[in-house]
Amino acid sequence: MTSSHSDTAQGAARDLITQLVHHPYTPPAGFVSPQPPVHKGSSVLFPNVAAMRERRWLDKSSYTYGLHGTPTTYQLEERLCALEGGLQCLLVPSGLSALTTVSLALLNAGDQVLLPDNAYGPNKDFTEIELKRLGIDHALYDPMNLADLQAKITPATKLVWLEAPGSVSMEFPDLIAMVQLCRARGVTTVLDNTWGAGLAFRPFDLLADGGSLGADITAHALTKYPSGGGDVLMGSIITRDAGLHMRIKLTHMRLGIGIGANDAELLLRSLPSVGLRYRAHDVAARALAQWLGQQPAVVQVLHPALEGAPGHAHWQALCGAANEGQGAAAGLFSVVIDPQHSQTAVDRFCDSLQLFKLGYSWGGPISLVVPYEIERMRSQPHTQLKAGTVVRFAIGLEQVQDLRADLAQALTKAFG
Template sequence: MKKNAQTALIHAPRRAPQYIQTVQPPLFRASTIIFENTDALFNRHWTDAYDYSYGTHGTPTTFTLGDHIAQIEGGLYHLLAPSGLSAINLVNSCLLSQGDEVWVPDNIYGPNMEHLRNLQQRYGIAVKVYNPLEVESFSPSDKAKLLWLEAAGSVTLEFPDLVGLLKKAQAHNILTALDNTWGAGLAFNAFDFGNEHLSVDMTVHALTKYPSGGGDILMGSVVTRDQHLHHQLFRMHAIQGICVSGDDVAQVQRSLASMQLRYEHQAKSTIELLNWLKLQPQFAQVLHPADATSAGHAYWKEICRDGHSAGLVSVIFDNNYKLQDIRNFCDSLKLFKLGFSWGGPVSLVMLYNLKEMRVLEHSHLKEGFLVRFCIGLEHPEDLIQDIQQALKVLA
């Protein structure tokens, strides 16, 4: 059939073969996906392992990354979301209904708590707070539906009693969701840990951090091993129109090959920095799971294989320093940049006031303002010198 010139611009007369072997998988950009025939259209179901029906449901690009993330974390089923927080909100909105009870650690990621408080106000969901170091503080009622876990905890980096908490949740038939961003699937296998091969029900991972590694891509994931739970989450995922850009997915996929190398390098630099920070008199306390003095160290040692730990370390300044003093310190840093997130090449610093972030009393934490260092790929000696020169403003 002879085509008009305009039609020929859209329907090319020839098309190159679609598949060749390359180092990186091919990139598919799609909203509309073309069905070969009506059989392909109608003899499909949204629960198929690879449902190529519309761009929001997935393409070979997104399924390739999702499969890879699930494999790294030890799971079987995956969903991708446009950010870590979006993945968290997917879990909350899918699994929690009016009257349900959800339990969160006192060191929970702040935006997760904010989302749950919003659900509490709008739908009557009861938000309960527990101490992640004390299983006894987790005392669920018969309305408890979901237990959130963080390993290590946000900002203060306590490593929880994962074994004790998970056993108690399972005894009460409560679903468990672990924010696995710190461990990245490398520090431990959340679906097979401890001497009894325990497993959480699902993990949430901010792929923005270590999987991306560049500080320039936002993405999240939810991974499970249970098909029924996956279908629940997938249905909500589809209803809410949650999807990710193929270009962003390709960038994260490209970075996965170096993720473990970066993770281990940044962790090693952090340990070197930790040992120096502990000697500085300006700090009342240094927080890192691998340090024997840090809360939850024994739990970290039990769970994390080969002594893995991420590139985060927090310090609590001596309580004699005022807020302006700590702000002056942060402003004086040169290599450390003031910003949220972590896992990228540039080291970051962030200032926190724990009194505004915690519900429970914690005797293991000193009084004072907290600063979290997120270690990048710079040489640790240069980072130490940067902190050293910034501390002079406190003199």
């Protein structure tokens, strides 16, 4: 009784604000709801010095500091592993951050990295400028020519970037053959899996035999389909090899990379519907791509799920069995506008669209359009593409008939 009375008296003597800061109430355990709780915190409190010294965060068995993980981020990481078929996941503030963190973790001065010529532009810029400053060499390969990749792998090659399909021009490479080649040469592969999103194909199980062949690493812009709202910037780095994961994780830690708890909350809320949304985007995009292919102003449709598109056979082999044989693809495609129409006319077409908004990124509810100068984005001849101006469409969740009507009126205004 004496000790309890003394503690009570001491508490009563404390200032009101101190009592608020150190309020002892803890809610009862056992509250369960459909959405996991959001844990926020930079400081993590320890019961004693021994616990502070013994806790480890590298194996996710406990918590030491908010930057190294919370129950919320651990849950998101595990769910993303389930989505892509990986075993370890790191969260970063953007898709581009996922790309750059992988390269910084795995490459040293004197190493070489290979990228497809149709790689995501900011990744090429990072490689050509920032990595070059660090003494890291690079080369660009033709993603539709396996022999070109094979010829450019040297003893200095430590990392090969893969994209399926390529950025903007949408060529779908022979991903299986590329991974087989790199594995035979002992080169680590990293796949930008933003388009596939873990849904079009299994990046760590390309042969669908349980995992005998797959990419070593995936980098994923969660900004797109996992988010689905156009309001979150986040990326992930997923692996199946513990040693490879730890190399990247330590670099991730030293760079001080972290994400916000509220962003993790939004991703956890969106993930259960990602399959439904991905399928809806896919169905609408194919319908609109096929319709645009019939319009006089369009000389080529670049959608890997459509016959005649660059790499369609490779898409069919990898993605064609999904959805009861209908295959799976993202809601993203490009068209080539007949070169008889000027850039001014193409710009007028894009400006005339009402439901399609001008904007980068994709995977959200609003359809987007961007015209591109593809010649400025490529260093090698793009023989798979016909001459003309490339326009990329990201299909949202609007009704197909409304989007088709919008396209029709803009085509008339711009091209007659």
